[in-house]
Amino acid sequence: MGNFPGHALPGSFFIFFGLWWTFHMFYRYYIALNKNTKFTSSVIFNCPCLCGRFKDWPIEAYFKLMCICIGFFLEIYTGFSKDWRFVNIGNGQHATMFFFFGLSSVVDILLHYKWPLPPSMDYVSLFLAITVEFILFKFHLHGRTDLDVLLHTLLLYAIAASIISVILEMKYKNNIMCALSRAYCTLLQGTWFWQIGWILYPPFKSSFRWDEDDHEQMMIATMIFAWHAGVNLLIVLAIGGVVAAAHRRFYTYSQEDSYAMKRLINSSSNGDSMVKINEDSESEVEFENTSMLS
Template identity: 55%
Template sequence: MGNFGGHTLPGSFFIIFALWYFVRLFQLYYSSRQRNARFTSRIMMTCPCLCGRFKDLPVEAFVKIFLISIGFGLEIYTGMSHGKFVAVGNGQHATMFFFFGLTGVVDILQYYRAPMPPDTDYISYVIALTIEGILFKFHLHGRTELDVLVHTFLLYVIFIGVISVLVEMRYRHNILAPLARTYFLLLQGTWFWQIAFILFNPIEGASPWKQDDHQHMMIATLYFTWHCGVNFVLVLLIGAVIACCYGRGNGGHREEDEMSMKRLIHTGANGQTLVSLNDESDSDVEFQKPVTK
């Protein structure tokens, strides 16, 4: 849809999923550090907020397919006229939705251990982003200079996103790789919203953007850099909040561990440092042995 809603709808989807990924990635990372385990990134995240057997189901994939189906259906419906599909632009948007929906199908197949090559979920994500980039690259013929500019920024974000996914697929244990992939997903979403306000501002009385004015093109460029900066700060804030939550949750455990060590390690009558090893299953038995220095 070449209108305000046609840009804010996919933008909203990107923002929702990006925020979800940020929260879950930071949770996995700090949880791994707590357990002294190795962090490993993945495309599909589980939903720990659910209970029972639903906790580990691929809920994210089902939600993704549901939301993208809505976008796909709206693009097809609004592109119909007298029983015929006439809006090629809607067809391009619908194709974009289809390939992102395909990533949800792959996530479900992998969850149920379908016979697929390793990292198929990453490859499907790369394909979806690449198709999106190709569609938008040839979506700009005959457009105004400002229209071309704002969509060109979107192309940059898409193809850098493709690179970040490939890097993450190679370096699965580095938290920066999935954070980069999700950052560019978020940047896509916020910039889709900005494009909607630049090209199809719904606010009555607002001054329209001049499509071939160099001054307005410079302002649009400035807005894009602000989106980059604000989104980066948002990522830092999300990480800081989750880090504080995990740190506060472990404060009591650290104090308890220190008290336990003080009870276990004490000084004997002859000045030697002794370690008491208490067996909880048999509290009557206590062993003491000197610690060699």
């Protein structure tokens, strides 16, 4: 993982799932508002665009497991030398991180198919995976430059925030803010992974080179982390605004269609029957058969 692709790959995974969770959390929240029911979060979410027998498949868990397997085997493969000796211990740490996230995916799949596991085991396995990630990166910095240590320490802050958010979400599953905090912290991890790779292993040649022992440049890196935190918050709010606008428009159209159908039923007296709508409840329709006078 000591190169730019090694940071961009897990960063892309975290960004994807952070955005995926943000969208689905807002989507479920506004549906609950429209139906006047409680919002309830979950570790994984189904894809609403699927249909048929695939509609109830845990697509997210399968996709997450596939991504993690890719990362795991790439770390193992690149950790071997030409004579097939495993020489890169850093790759072993990263592979261990991928393994525990893969274990979390397996638990998600087993719970989906009603295996007799303890309650909230999906949250516990996710908590374990993020905690292992924190421990591995905490003791991953020995002998590094000051800038390298700073960048990964800032990443540790994002990981620690993710751990706290998972605990809060497990405790308060009906709180949208606790759920969104997990998505936000995951997104922050992803964008910061990319930033670490861009600073330490720039993919393009540039006239500007980071001095990894310069204090002023370390201060700049700290400011960049703060910008990541702010921009990611704006992204989460923007997704929420788009989902809210879409739900409001769809709900308004649904209401208009319902009222139009009521007017149509009320006006349809063609000689056989007359329909009377009970306006006190939108879900109840009373039909009265009456004889028409000639």
